[in-house]
Structure formats: C-alpha cells, structure tokens
Amino acid sequence: MKRIWLAWLAGIGWLAAALPAAxxxxxxxxALGLYGPADVKRGPAEPFPYVNPAAPKGGRLNLRAQAPFxxxxxxxxxxxxxxxxxxxxxxxxxxxxxxxxxxxxxxxLAESFDLAPDRRSLTLRIHPAARFGDGQPVTAxxxxxxxxxxxxxxxxxxxxxxxxxxxxxxxxxxxTVRYDFARANQExxxxxxxxxxxxxxxxxxxxxxxxxxFDQVAVGSGPYVVEQVEFGKxxxxxxxxxxxxxxxPRSQGRFNFDTITAKVYLxxxxxxxxxxxxxxxxxxxxxxxEWALDYQGPFVQRHYILRREIPHRRPASMQGYVFNQRRxxxxxxxxxxxxxxxxxxxxxxxxxxxxxxxxxxxxxxNSPDLTxxxxxxxxVLARLRELRAKHGPLAVPKAALEQPLQAPGADLPPAEALRxxxxxxxxxxxxxxxxxxxxRGGQRLAFExxxxxxxxxxxxxxxxxxxxxxxxxxxxxxxxxxxxEKRLRxxxxxxVVAVFGHSRSPGNELLGYFGSAAAAAPGGANLAGLRxxxxxxxxxxxxxxxxxxxxAFHCRLLDRLLVAETLLVPHWHLNRDRVLAxxxxxxxxxxxxxxxxxxxxxxxxxxxxxxxRRRRAAMARGEALPPELERQPTQTPEAP
Numbered sequence: 001m002k003r004i005w006l007a008w009l010a011g012i013g014w015l016a017a018a019l020p021a022a023x024x025x026x027x028x029x030x031a032l033g034l035y036g037p038a039d040v041k042r043g044p045a046e047p048f049p050y051v052n053p054a055a056p057k058g059g060r061l062n063l064r065a066q067a068p069f070x071x072x073x074x075x076x077x078x079x080x081x082x083x084x085x086x087x088x089x090x091x092x093x094x095x096x097x098x099x100x101x102x103x104x105x106x107x108x109l110a111e112s113f114d115l116a117p118d119r120r121s122l123t124l125r126i127h128p129a130a131r132f133g134d135g136q137p138v139t140a141x142x143x144x145x146x147x148x149x150x151x152x153x154x155x156x157x158x159x160x161x162x163x164x165x166x167x168x169x170x171x172x173x174x175x176t177v178r179y180d181f182a183r184a185n186q187e188x189x190x191x192x193x194x195x196x197x198x199x200x201x202x203x204x205x206x207x208x209x210x211x212x213x214f215d216q217v218a219v220g221s222g223p224y225v226v227e228q229v230e231f232g233k234x235x236x237x238x239x240x241x242x243x244x245x246x247x248x249p250r251s252q253g254r255f256n257f258d259t260i261t262a263k264v265y266l267x268x269x270x271x272x273x274x275x276x277x278x279x280x281x282x283x284x285x286x287x288x289x290e291w292a293l294d295y296q297g298p299f300v301q302r303h304y305i306l307r308r309e310i311p312h313r314r315p316a317s318m319q320g321y322v323f324n325q326r327r328x329x330x331x332x333x334x335x336x337x338x339x340x341x342x343x344x345x346x347x348x349x350x351x352x353x354x355x356x357x358x359x360x361x362x363x364x365x366n367s368p369d370l371t372x373x374x375x376x377x378x379x380v381l382a383r384l385r386e387l388r389a390k391h392g393p394l395a396v397p398k399a400a401l402e403q404p405l406q407a408p409g410a411d412l413p414p415a416e417a418l419r420x421x422x423x424x425x426x427x428x429x430x431x432x433x434x435x436x437x438x439x440r441g442g443q444r445l446a447f448e449x450x451x452x453x454x455x456x457x458x459x460x461x462x463x464x465x466x467x468x469x470x471x472x473x474x475x476x477x478x479x480x481x482x483x484x485e486k487r488l489r490x491x492x493x494x495x496v497v498a499v500f501g502h503s504r505s506p507g508n509e510l511l512g513y514f515g516s517a518a519a520a521a522p523g524g525a526n527l528a529g530l531r532x533x534x535x536x537x538x539x540x541x542x543x544x545x546x547x548x549x550x551x552a553f554h555c556r557l558l559d560r561l562l563v564a565e566t567l568l569v570p571h572w573h574l575n576r577d578r579v580l581a582x583x584x585x586x587x588x589x590x591x592x593x594x595x596x597x598x599x600x601x602x603x604x605x606x607x608x609x610x611x612x613r614r615r616r617a618a619m620a621r622g623e624a625l626p627p628e629l630e631r632q633p634t635q636t637p638e639a640p
Contacts (some may be wrong), residue, residue, distance in 0.1 A: 051252065063280055068480075077154055082218075091126050110127065120180065123179075139178055153577070196220075224239055279501055302625060306582075320497070334424050348462055360571055376560055403564070584611055587604070
C-alpha cells in the first residue's frame with residue numbers, strides 16, 4: 001500500500017545498488033513485489049483477504065468531507081480538490097493493503113509487468129478491456145500523456161519530485177508502454193505502476209489549459225463517476241455499472257455502494273447534529289475531548305450507532321508544529337530546540353486529550369523494524385560518525401550520536417524543560433524586553449502559527465502561554481482552507497501543523513519531505529525547508545536499498561538525523577481508530593488495518609437492507625438491538 005504522493009495532491013498527510021549483471025529476463029508478471037516475487041502473496045485469480053467477495057451491490061453511503069473544495073482536478077497545483085476522486089481515477093496497478101504485503105502492486109489497467117533485469121525499465125501490457133468512464137479505450141498514448149503532462153507548470157510539482165527518476169514513457173504499440181528509468185531504484189517500478197492515468201482526449205484536448213479548464217471535469221477509468229457536485233458543499237459519485245474492471249479478481253468484494261456522497265460541515269456543532277440525525281453514516285473522531293465526552297447517549301447504548309476503537313497497524317505519522325527554516329529566525333538549531341522544549345505534552349494530554357495519546361518520539365513510530373529508540377550503537381553509530389566526519393557537526397549534531405530518540409524534553413519535568421529552554425535562549429543572546437518578550441539585535445522573538453481548523457486554536461493556546469512564559473510571542477492565525485493552502489504552497493509561514501506520512505515501505509516520499517532538492521520547489525512537501533547533505537546522502541542510500549534489512553538500516557540513520565535537527569515540535573499519535581457508524585452496513589470478517597478507516601468503509605463495506613430494517617424497527621419501539629447485530633470485524637491474524 002503506497003499512495004503517499006496522491007495524498008499530497010489531495011491536500012490531506014521516495015535506490016541503485018549493485019545488481020547482478022547476468023540475470024535472465026523473467027516472464028511478464030501479474031504483480032510486482034518490492035524485493036521480488038516472494039513479496040507477492042496472492043495468486044493471479046485471488047481476491048484480497050480483507051473483502052467479502054460475495055458482498056452485494058447497492059445502497060448509498062454518506063460521509064463527511066474534511067474541508068471545503070474548489071475543483072474536480074486533483075492533479076493541478078491551485079485550488080482544493082474534492083474528496084472521493086481516487087474512486088474516479090486509476091493507475092496501472094493496485095496496491096495491496098494486506099498485513100503480509102508491505103508493498104506489493106497487482107496489475108489493474110496493466111494486465112502484466114515486464115521489469116528489466118537491471119531495473120532500468122518497466123514494460124506494461126494494458127488490459128484489453130480497460131475503458132475510461134466515457135467509454136473510450138485506455139491506450140499507451142494515454143499512459144505517455146499522463147507522464148508527460150506532469151511537466152506542465154500547472155501540474156502539482158510534488159508529482160515531478162516523486163517521479164524524478166522516470167526519464168520517459170514510450171508507446172511501444174497501442175497496448176504496450178515502456179518506462180525508462182534514470183537509475184535502478186528498488187521501488188521506482190512499483191510507484192510508476194501507481195501513476196494516475198488520464199484520458200488524453202479529455203485532458204490533452206487542443207487549446208485547453210490543464211490548471212484552468214478542468215476544475216469542473218473528472219474523467220477517469222475508475223469504478224465511480226461524478227454524478228453531482230456543488231463546490232464547497234458536497235459531491236456525489238455514482239458506481240459505474242459498466243466499469244471495465246468489475247469482474248476482475250481484485251475487484252471482487254470492493255466498491256459496493258451505488259452512490260457515495262461527501263458533504264462539507266464547516267462547524268463542529270452542525271457536524272455532530274448532522275451525524276446524530278443520520279445525515280451521514282460514518283464518523284472518524286479525531287478530537288479526544290469529543291470521544292471522551294460525546295456520542296455516548298441512548299443511540300449508542302442501544303446499538304443504533306456503533307462506537308468502536310479499532311486497532312490499526314499503520315505507521316504513526318510524525319505530526320507537529322513545523323519550523324520554516326527559510327525564515328532566518330528558525331535557522332538556529334539552538335532556538336528551535338528551546339522552543340520545542342517549551343511544549344508541555346503531559347499537561348495537554350491530561351487536560352485536553354483525556355490521556356488518550358502517546359507522545360511521538362521519532363519519524364517511524366509504529367514501524368517496529370524501522371525504529372530503534374535506544375542510543376545509537378554498532379553499524380548505525382559507525383555510519384553516523386562517518387557522516388559527521390564528512391559533512392560536519394552542523395549536518396550531524398552531536399545529539400544524533402549520543403541521545404535516545406525522543407521528543408525534546410520528554411525525559412524532563414515540564415518546569416525543568418522550560419528552565420533549560422531559557423538557558424538556551426540566554427546563551428543565544430535573547431534577552432527579555434520590558435514586556436517580557438525576548439529581543440536580540442532589535443528583533444523580537446515573535447512568530448506566527450497558521451491553522452485552518454479552529455480546533456487547533458484550543459489545542460495550541462496552552463503552548464502559546466508556555467512560550468509567553470519563556471519570553472516568546474506566538475500569534476495564532478486561523479485561515480480559510482484556500483488561503484491556507486496558498487500560504488503553504490508559497491512557504492509563506494513561520495510555523496504550521498503538518499503531518500509527515502509514510503507507508504510501511506518508506507521511500508521516494510521521503511525525498512519530497514526532507515531532500516534538499518525539494519526545499520526550493522514551489523508547492524512541495526519539504527515544509528521545513530531542510531537542506532542537509534548528510535540527510536541527502538542517507539536518503540540516497542534509503543531509496544537504493546535492495547532488502548528490507550538495508551531499508552531499515554537507513555531509516556534508523558535518517559530518524560537520528562531528523563530528530564537531532566528539531567525540525568518541529570513533535571505532537572502525539574494513536575494506534576487505533578475511534579469510529580462511529582450507523583448500524584446499517586455489512587462488513588468483511590477481516591478488517592484491513594493498513595488502510596485509513598474511511599477508505600475501508602468506502603471500498604469494502606456494503607449496504608445491508610435487513611440490518612437497516614431491524615434497526616429502524618428497534619428505534620421505532622425504543623428497544624435495544626441484540627448484541628449479535630453489532631459484531632465487530634476481526635483483525636487480520638498478524639494484527640494485535
């Protein structure tokens with residue numbers, strides 16, 4: 001499962017080792033495993049293990065949209081794309097969400113993959129039945145166009161960064177396309193198979209501008225087509241009964257609802273009332289206070305609404321207040337570390353979060369084989385010393401060689417952490433002015449946090465107060481999502497709340513987050529503006545890794561360097577989903593713990609008219625539903 005760059009485009013939350021020269025070309029394959037055929041666990045006619053292949057089709061699903069949206073083109077730079085568009089557009093392959101397949105791609109638009117022995121090219125054979133939603137066939141010309149359109153300045157630049165090592169796409173014949181790579185890169189063939197494929201006859205029509213003329217157009221080859229949209233309010237997609245892939249093995253048990261609607265709620269009060277009133281069906285609760293205090297009334301007690309905490313095995317993304325190092329103020333590691341020390345997580349967890357969260361220590365939390373939080377030793381320590389000798393102490397701070405992985409001050413009482421922060425600022429020449437705010441060389445220690453959700457106002461105010469005690473002035477500015485996105489894409493901010501998500505097999509997405517080349521790219525994901533040659537060297541080794549062990553080694557190196565850089569004030573994480581759902585759906589017996597919960601609902605649940613009838617009857621009588629009607633799906637065997 002790896003669709004990280006598509007998440008970037010949606011606005012939500014990547015290797016040339018010596019390879020054997022004399023490897024015989026294998027037969028074209030129906031799937032690609034990151035480290036070879038052994039990573040492919042399903043047969044060519046086998047559905048995914050987390051679906052019910054016999055799930056009925058029909059009914060509707062109503063969801064909430066996360067933010068107002070302004071366009072139907074998820075790939076252009078400007079504007080906020082609508083939700084659900086990943087159900088409209090497809091790629092050559094489908095990523096598995098199974099626990100035993102960290103990164104495996106099965107053929108979809110491509111019926112077969114032919115990977116060169118030196119991994120410098122990938123040839124795809126397009127499925128003969130593949131069609132776009134308007135009935136036009138999918139051809140090699142569409143694949144070539146979909147690659148070349150990324151060069152358009154109005155295409156989101158993150159895609160160019162992500163696919164920087166793809167040199168060209170060549171139409172061999174009408175149903176065959178070859179991608180040539182700049183270097184052997186272990187995951188590049190797999191992520192190339194995830195490139196979204198657009199119809200050339202639509203998005204490449206003469207006289208059209210990609211970033212302007214397709215805001216109200218969405219034509220793909222996916223299982224759904226856009227039925228109705230009102231920008232900023234709602235979008236409805238309808239299942240295409242003529243979808244070309246409806247009978248393929250890995251389509252079985254998926255995409256079961258006839259229509260799916262996502263509706264925007266701008267305020268938490270209408271959101272809560274809308275859910276309780278049945279306006280939408282599933283709510284993923286991301287606010288600890290709401291989970292602790294709300295949604296526990298008679299409808300939950302009588303099982304009309306199911307309230308669940310469902311464990312997941314997804315990596316815990318690093319979230320935090322990111323310092324923009326493009327600002328001269330934040331180019332001082334000492335200052336960044338002092339400001340991070342001021343954050344009092346124990347107080348926030350107890351008073352705001354009802355002790356539901358765990359402080360995030362590092363960038364690969366909840367990925368046990370990629371993380372070692374003890375002080376570095378052995379090969380990791382030796383390599384860090386080599387990097388420090390080569391690139392200097394600014395690139396490899398002493399803390400990277402000596403300290404355990406943890407959030408700044410996590411091992412100290414909050415009062416002691418704040419005192420130490422003051423010592424660091426004193427040593428940097430920051431002295432308190434008459435109003436208590438520190439000053440150095442005529443510059444006040446004052447900066448701004450941008451937010452686009454009012455919840456962050458409440459959550460951030462205690463940190464604002466702690467910074468005031470330290471002698472720093474933090475302004476919190478709430479913006480509407482379009483203006484917020486504009487400020488982010490132009491890097492016009494001091495601090496921002498950001499999430500550095502990664503898959504179970506981290507790779508090219510990390511180049512976009514932390515690579516020096518991405519720091520200057522407009523609209524990119526390197527929000528911190530990090531430029532560190534040691535980090536670049538480790539990233540290069542990481543994307544060249546040819547085994548899981550080699551990947552883990554480089555992830556541990558990278559973790560040390562990033563934590564020592566204090567790129568951000570680390571937040572918190574949760575290894576379970578807090579979920580509310582109206583009791584009206586059928587669910588597979590096995591839960592896909594690797595996918596985000598709302599994607600699981602959209603892709604694998606189904607409408608159950610009998611369950612709905614029994615729930616309505618029970619509500620009319622004021623009676624509770626029996627326990628068997630609120631059965632919870634099990635995890636996969638490997639899940640906790």
